[in-house]
């Protein structure tokens with residue numbers, strides 16, 4: 001079995017020296033995020049990641065998930081681990097304090113997200129998607145919806161999903177066809193969504209789907225898409241769970257990696273229509289989604305970083321022990337560990353140095369997100385936000401592409417043993433491979449950077465500079 | 466005129482270059498942070514603080530500068546070559562070759 005030791009010393013170096021934790025502790029709401037508290041949080045998170053989540057990574061990979069009588073069953077140990085995750089308050093560490101979160105900076109969250117993903121990327125996807133759904137609801141939901149759903153989503157007792165993709169609508173969401181028909185104080189949803197991560201599972205009591213769909217008289221294209229909240233179990237006025245809603249997982253995909261993360265085909269409205277509630281305004285669904293996209297893309301970028309570090313840790317361990325060949329200038333004598341060979345060392349350093357570069361870039365971005373939200377000076381907030389908007393596609397695209405490359409280098413360091421499943425090195429490569437695809441492919445990130453973000457720079461595209 | 470500006474002017478050429486431009490920006494942003502890390506590490510070393518840790522930070526930044534960052538130069542060269550080898554007739558010739566019996570794809 002392979003271990004994972006969260007590099008907390010390296011993380012603190014970046015948090016304190018490069019991302020400027022001291023700038024954040026001066027901001028309203030972040031007063032408690034002192035270096036001591038952050039160190040304590042990272043140490044606790046490292047324990048959960050190393051002792052609870054990492055040991056389940058391989059069993060999750062081999063067992064996968066199973067659809068039984070309409071319910072998705074997760075791999076052994078995941079339910080208990082998730083329980084521990086929720087009880088430790090990890091889901092809500094950056095959540096809004098008025099809904100039960102701890103309100104810590106994105107910067108601290110970034111380090112924990114790295115740990116969860118390095119330890120067990122399949123597991124980490126569940127809170128990752130929940131965070132996106134929570135953010136969308138927090139920003140655009142009515143007070144009534146927020147009061148009813150946010151506290152349980154922030155604690156993690158319920159988990160959120162993002163239902164965007166349909167067979168004909170992937171990169172191009174303007175082609176979304178799911179329907180939402182108004183009825184009394186709610187809507188009835190009909191249609192099929194595919195590739196829905198953690199779309200159904202047995203870790204939490206309820207699953208809260210955020211769904212893109214069209215109302216009957218909506219205009220064509222992106223301007224006719226609305227956002228709805230569709231709970232798996234309807235919620236009674238007193239907060240208790242009511243009847244099962246008409247939304248079901250009809251199959252789970254067999255995929256290259258992240259086997260323990262259910263990727264679901266979701267069917268809405270097979271019987272009398274799935275009851276859903278409008279989030280934000282009609283026809284503004286895509287615009288509402290965009291406001292949480294930076295956070296989601298940042299976290300997927302961090303997945304690339306996390307998995308790369310895990311691959312590095314394992315490759316370094318292996319290279320210390322594997323005996324093969326002799327140094328170039330010795331024809332006889334003891335054979336040496338492969339870490340003595342310059343090319344193997346170069347591979348390991350390529351992994352390590354890029355992990356550190358990605359971490360520094362990702363955490364600095366996270367601190368910029370905090371400053372963009374909370375800096376007292378409006379110009380400074382704008383400046384930080386502009387930098388985040390410009391560089392998030394780079395963070396997402398670059399870190400996820402490097403994640404794959406570094407995991408592949410990890411396989412290479414192992415030689416033939418890298419290609420057999422026993423060592424675990426190839427699981428990282430298989431798991432890492434999805435990150436450049438979902439949450440907007442690298443091609444879409446690149447188009448966003450060059451086509452939209454550069455074009456929006458002042459002085460660009462109008463003959464300036 | 467900078468690379469960014471020429472990309473904005475010709476959307477199709479920009480679309481050809483954009484992935485390489487993104488990776489270039491990534492390597493440079495990584496280098497930007499590694500340089501900052503090196504500066505902090507140097508100061509800590511001079512102050513005699515945890516030489517093992519900070520010495521490794523400095524060495525890692527140097528490795529990145531010498532063995533990783535130069536990829537950005539190659540990517541810049543690719544980005545500067547524009548999109549004409551992909552767009553139009555040239556690109557069509559590549560993807561149509563071997564499929565002469567089918568109606569040609571036009572770009």
Ligand SMILES: Cc1cc2nc3c(=O)[nH]c(=O)nc-3n(C[C@H](O)[C@H](O)[C@H](O)COP(=O)(O)OP(=O)(O)OC[C@H]3O[C@@H](n4cnc5c(N)ncnc54)[C@H](O)[C@@H]3O)c2cc1C
Nearest residue numbers: 162163164165170171195196197437438439440441443444
């Ligand atoms: C494991 C997994 C989990 C997922 N989880 C979720 C989820 O929880 N919720 C959800 O809604 N979706 C989810 N997705 C879907 C995911 O977001 C889409 O697969 C992704 O956005 C790409 O869409 P697509 O598969 O339709 O590919 P396509 O859009 O068909 O893209 C195919 C290729 O064409 C390129 N391309 C397409 N359009 C353009 C363009 N305009 N310019 C340049 N290149 C272009 C793409 O970059 C790609 O290389 C998941 C997918 C996977 C594999």
